[in-house]
Amino acid sequence: MITGPLLLAHAVDQRSRYHAEVLSGDGVFAAVGARIWSETVHLVGRIGSDFPQAAIELLQSSGIHTKALTRVQGTVHPRVFYRSTSKGIQRDTNPAVFFRTIERPLPKQLIHLPEPVAAYDEYDRYPPFASRPEDIPTSLWPAVACLVTSDHYLTQISIPVFMRGNGAEYVIITPPTRCLQPDFSEKLPILLSGVTAAIISSSKLPHTIKFYSSELRDYARVLGNHGSKYLVFTGEASGQLVWDHARETLYHIPAYPGIVADEMGAAAAFAGGFLAGLVKTGDALEAALHGSISASLVIEGTPALHALDALPGLADARLDALRGKILEVVL
Numbered sequence: 001m002i003t004g005p006l007l008l009a010h011a012v013d014q015r016s017r018y019h020a021e022v023l024s025g026d027g028v029f030a031a032v033g034a035r036i037w038s039e040t041v042h043l044v045g046r047i048g049s050d051f052p053q054a055a056i057e058l059l060q061s062s063g064i065h066t067k068a069l070t071r072v073q074g075t076v077h078p079r080v081f082y083r084s085t086s087k088g089i090q091r092d093t094n095p096a097v098f099f100r101t102i103e104r105p106l107p108k109q110l111i112h113l114p115e116p117v118a119a120y121d122e123y124d125r126y127p128p129f130a131s132r133p134e135d136i137p138t139s140l141w142p143a144v145a146c147l148v149t150s151d152h153y154l155t156q157i158s159i160p161v162f163m164r165g166n167g168a169e170y171v172i173i174t175p176p177t178r179c180l181q182p183d184f185s186e187k188l189p190i191l192l193s194g195v196t197a198a199i200i201s202s203s204k205l206p207h208t209i210k211f212y213s214s215e216l217r218d219y220a221r222v223l224g225n226h227g228s229k230y231l232v233f234t235g236e237a238s239g240q241l242v243w244d245h246a247r248e249t250l251y252h253i254p255a256y257p258g259i260v261a262d263e264m265g266a267a268a269a270f271a272g273g274f275l276a277g278l279v280k281t282g283d284a285l286e287a288a289l290h291g292s293i294s295a296s297l298v299i300e301g302t303p304a305l306h307a308l309d310a311l312p313g314l315a316d317a318r319l320d321a322l323r324g325k326i327l328e329v330v331l
Helices: 026-035 053-061 096-101 153-165 182-192 214-225 266-281 284-298 304-309 314-322
Strands: 007-012 018-024 041-048 069-072 079-085 088-091 145-148 170-173 197-201 230-236 239-244 249-254 327-329
Touching: 018 026, 018 053, 018 304, 026 041, 026 266, 026 284, 026 304, 145 153, 145 266, 153 170, 153 182, 170 266, 197 266, 214 230, 214 239, 214 249, 230 266, 230 284, 239 284, 249 284, 266 284, 284 304, 284 314
Parallel strands: 007 079, 041 069, 145 170, 170 197, 197 230
Antiparallel strands: 007 018, 079 088, 230 239, 239 249, 249 327
């Protein structure tokens, strides 16, 4: 089971191709990343009154179960505009300049694109599109595993507790930037208690902590002491780092050297692949290899669902190519 944001995106890939109102958001990318390896993926999320039925049917036709999507009446579903470039993702709340450049009218959904809302302004109230335990139907109890990709603190703490209480063996979270800053430290034990793994993008780390550093190892140890068995650090072109808290050991998992067309969703796709790999093998390093392959397939095109059309056997072939390349990191 995966819960996270569903977005409708107007996207420009690295080949400058425009994609209109495609499925996006960490929930979607994570579900795709998991679906590459698993026959059964349930997506839990909240959608607006105007969320297209065709988009739901597209998810269903891709083998992603959508019965746990909750339509919030009287709301307009969030839209975003972004450009994927060789320097990373550029989000733009005023896309009019781009559409003038390609001599196309500005889509009406983007005319009044709202400014990004700062996360974690409130800790005691769910925003309209944040998932909550009551969104999870009883038919999903007990789920073997769950992944929480939400940007909201209440979702990040309430759903893991709920799923563990209903028999989930594996609980994985992707803490947002706000949760990892020094002034949030008193809430970290609540967030990480009983978590199987926390997957953290390097861009979300406190600025004093660098990838491949003793500071990162020490930081992972602190987070592990709060309850997470594994810490996975993503977001670098060279690959991921996995901290095994019981072994007090840091491992490097290489990234698959594929073609990059659109980096949006790479971290969420990794998380989804990690979840599926952990259920499949019970091994965190194998899970990270699965996540690495999921990310490599997703970033090769737009929209996210394209990754499920990969040639049969391609994911397994890439997985075999990475096996044997895991390294223990000595700092």
